[in-house]
Amino acid sequence: MKKSLLIIVAALATNMAMSQTQIKHRTCGTHEYNEQLMQQDPQFKAAQEQIEINTQAIINEQANNGTLSKVTNVVNIPVVVHVVYKTAAQNISDVKINAQIAQLNLDFAALNTDSNLIPAPFKPLFANTQIQFCLAQRDPQGNPSTGIVRVLTTVSSFTQSNGVKYTAQGGSNAWPASSYLNLWVCNLGSSLLGYAQFPGGSAATDGVVCLYGTVGSMLSPGSTPSYNLGRTNGHEIGHWLNLRHIWGDANCGNDLVSDTPTQQGANFGCPNFPKISCNNGPNGEMFVNYMDYVDDDCMHMFTVGQSARMNALFNPNTGTRKSLLTSLGCTPVGINEVKDAAEIMNVYPNPSAGVFTLNFNADKIYDFEINVYNELGAKVYSKSETKYYDNVYSLDLNSLKDGMYNMVLTIGDKSYSSRISIQK
Numbered sequence: 001m002k003k004s005l006l007i008i009v010a011a012l013a014t015n016m017a018m019s020q021t022q023i024k025h026r027t028c029g030t031h032e033y034n035e036q037l038m039q040q041d042p043q044f045k046a047a048q049e050q051i052e053i054n055t056q057a058i059i060n061e062q063a064n065n066g067t068l069s070k071v072t073n074v075v076n077i078p079v080v081v082h083v084v085y086k087t088a089a090q091n092i093s094d095v096k097i098n099a100q101i102a103q104l105n106l107d108f109a110a111l112n113t114d115s116n117l118i119p120a121p122f123k124p125l126f127a128n129t130q131i132q133f134c135l136a137q138r139d140p141q142g143n144p145s146t147g148i149v150r151v152l153t154t155v156s157s158f159t160q161s162n163g164v165k166y167t168a169q170g171g172s173n174a175w176p177a178s179s180y181l182n183l184w185v186c187n188l189g190s191s192l193l194g195y196a197q198f199p200g201g202s203a204a205t206d207g208v209v210c211l212y213g214t215v216g217s218m219l220s221p222g223s224t225p226s227y228n229l230g231r232t233n234g235h236e237i238g239h240w241l242n243l244r245h246i247w248g249d250a251n252c253g254n255d256l257v258s259d260t261p262t263q264q265g266a267n268f269g270c271p272n273f274p275k276i277s278c279n280n281g282p283n284g285e286m287f288v289n290y291m292d293y294v295d296d297d298c299m300h301m302f303t304v305g306q307s308a309r310m311n312a313l314f315n316p317n318t319g320t321r322k323s324l325l326t327s328l329g330c331t332p333v334g335i336n337e338v339k340d341a342a343e344i345m346n347v348y349p350n351p352s353a354g355v356f357t358l359n360f361n362a363d364k365i366y367d368f369e370i371n372v373y374n375e376l377g378a379k380v381y382s383k384s385e386t387k388y389y390d391n392v393y394s395l396d397l398n399s400l401k402d403g404m405y406n407m408v409l410t411i412g413d414k415s416y417s418s419r420i421s422i423q424k
């Protein structure tokens, strides 16, 4: 009798230990969090409606001119990881964080090694989003950084009420959302794996929050069984980049993406292909999509339509997250650093109809190179001068269209950049 009691006690203890780390099925708080925010903040609701109008306009234009699947410009997003921990287990290692970034870069580039598990009919929709991530190389003040902020807290677990985003509430304040993706890693209550804020909201709370055990990769998994390959963050960053759950958060709902099949609801675990619902035969539900609720080892793809939707946020005219394109967050301080052109010259008029005058403060310049980049980072003009000897230079950019550009002048090993605007 004593023995059986011991077994029961042992079984109970095992159960309790497991309940701390195991999560029954994927739980993402984004939809609920978004509904709350929209109720509290009518401006956020209006902003989201405007973003949707802009997004659909861009996607329709791309669909009409056949460029929907031709994303060519790589977007580099600087990430700051706030590790807010109370226990040693919650203070996840740099190794796990680096593994997470690596997995994001594989998954968003369609280079994940498990893409062979995508059912054949969905393969043509498998997209390289051209969106990439780096751990921030500098902080908002321009000091060198590892992109990892560690904060010891007394808070046992956080909720969707954003306490983790405020130092005063035992969390860690956001870095400027215009230049960084804030990723908070902490202990979350209510079996929550993570939640994200859709674009258009307050900068102080903009970003992604995830359970510490979800951080990792296929090669270096985190500690939360079934959700430890880094896909929770891929899913949540998908939301942060304006993707909805693939079932549209309703019975046979609409996720605002044209190439994802309509599906009845969330999928859990790893279903068998095909799983038919909502008249979506013969291929059925795309449960291998990062925006479903399946286990990490069952998620393998974003679609072309989802990629277009995310990239619309980086449109040079209306993109809500376009400021990230000019963030220096991914650029290390020091070597080959691009300095502000104002240090050595005046550029005028700015805006200009096409011809800019570069007026150097003191030294006459000799050999130099000028490159001009558009808002997506593509080089659109390049010219080298040798044995030029003056402190005034006329830069003729009449061949370029109206818009904002980044002009980079390189002298020797030093580069200087200036934002310039062409208005004809």
Ligand SMILES: [Zn+2]
Pocket (backbone or CB within 6 Å): 028, 029, 030, 031, 235, 236, 239, 245
């Ligand atoms: Zn979600």
